[in-house]
Amino acid sequence: xxxxxxxxxxxxxxxxxxxxxxxxxxxxxxxxxxxxxxxxxxxxxxxxxxxxxxxxxxxxxxxxxxxxxxxxxxxxxxxxxxxxxxxxxxxxxxxxxxxxxxxxxxxxxxxxxxx
Amino acid sequence: xxxxxxxxxxxxxxxxxxxxxxxxxxxxxxxxxxxxxxxxxxxxxxxxxxxxxxxxxxxxxxxxxxxxxxxxxxxxxxxxxxxxxxxxxxxxxxxxxxxxxxxxxxxxxxx
Numbered sequence: 001x002x003x004x005x006x007x008x009x010x011x012x013x014x015x016x017x018x019x020x021x022x023x024x025x026x027x028x029x030x031x032x033x034x035x036x037x038x039x040x041x042x043x044x045x046x047x048x049x050x051x052x053x054x055x056x057x058x059x060x061x062x063x064x065x066x067x068x069x070x071x072x073x074x075x076x077x078x079x080x081x082x083x084x085x086x087x088x089x090x091x092x093x094x095x096x097x098x099x100x101x102x103x104x105x106x107x108x109x110x111x112x113x114x115x
Numbered sequence: 116x117x118x119x120x121x122x123x124x125x126x127x128x129x130x131x132x133x134x135x136x137x138x139x140x141x142x143x144x145x146x147x148x149x150x151x152x153x154x155x156x157x158x159x160x161x162x163x164x165x166x167x168x169x170x171x172x173x174x175x176x177x178x179x180x181x182x183x184x185x186x187x188x189x190x191x192x193x194x195x196x197x198x199x200x201x202x203x204x205x206x207x208x209x210x211x212x213x214x215x216x217x218x219x220x221x222x223x224x225x226x
Contacts, residue, residue, distance in 0.1 A: 004158075033215075043159060043204065043217040056214055091158045099208065103149050103161030104215060111156075 002026040006092050006107035013114055016081050021110045023075045023092030032075045033093040033104065034067065036060070043091065049075065082114045117142040117216075121205055125222040128195050136190040136221045138205030143216075145207035148181055148188050153202045153220065162203075163190075195225045 005024040013019050025032050034046040047057040049067055066078045075094075079086055089111050093104040119140045128134045138148070147166045151159035165172045165181040165188065172179045178191040192199050202220040209216070 042219045043153075043206075045214040045216065048214060058214070089156075093158075099149075099215065100147060100164070100166075103151075103164055104159075105161065106158030109156075109158050 002105070004092055004094055004105050004107035006090075006110050008110060009108065010111045011113070013082055013112070015084060015114055019079050019082055019112065021077045021079075021090050021092075021112070023077070023107055024073055025075055025092065025094035026096075026105055027073070029094035029096050029105070031055075031095045031098065032067075032069070033095075034077045035091045035093060035106075036088040037091065037109075038088045046077070046090075079112075082112075084114050087112060087114045119143070119205065119207065119216060119218040121203075121218040122221040123219075125224060127224045127226070130196060130225055132195055134192040134195045134199070134223055134225070136203050136205075136223065138188040138190065138218055140186050140207060143186075143207060143209055145209060148179075148205060148207045149215070150177075150179055150188075150190050151204040151206060151217075153204055155202075159204055159206075159217075192223075195223075197225050199223060200225050 007022045032049040035043050037043045045058050047061045048055045064080045068076050089109040091106050091109045093106045095104050121138050149164045150162045153159045163174055163179045165179045176193045180189045202222045204220045205218045206215045
């Protein structure tokens, strides 16, 4: 069964450093998303991406965050200057359409720890 | 304000019994509601989707109901097994927005 692949699985970074989280969505999917989950809390929406541009973003997704689809297969989330409160599991997801038929396919996540 | 609330406490069920999980929402007009399973340290896995004009959906041992008047969805697992132990998340997509909003999840333990 097709999977969404995320790398790395774990990332430890110092506060203030830049991190890039990588995702390979399912090949025929057209909509891409980033969500995050702080330990013990809800899965929270960050951003959605369609047709090479951001279609929606949350209040969390401020100027420190950016997304890119550099080569037609990878989908990346960049955090420019990490803060302690950015520590969380980051999940990439993709859908073939708007998710009304088969739901969202999530990756296994990247655990980001900011120290 | 908009809220999605699931059973706040963990649910402990005897093997073979039916588990029933609740998802209530306020101030949303969801086009559809989805249920996901999440295991520790893993991403959510899609289980079932039910649209606003559907009352019930089934898939193997799973059943979802959706009552837009009560603003509630119920998720049932019949003949529960220890392998069903996980956190179950409800998620909805607002009619006028594209993002999927999750509840906090209910932890189910089957023994």
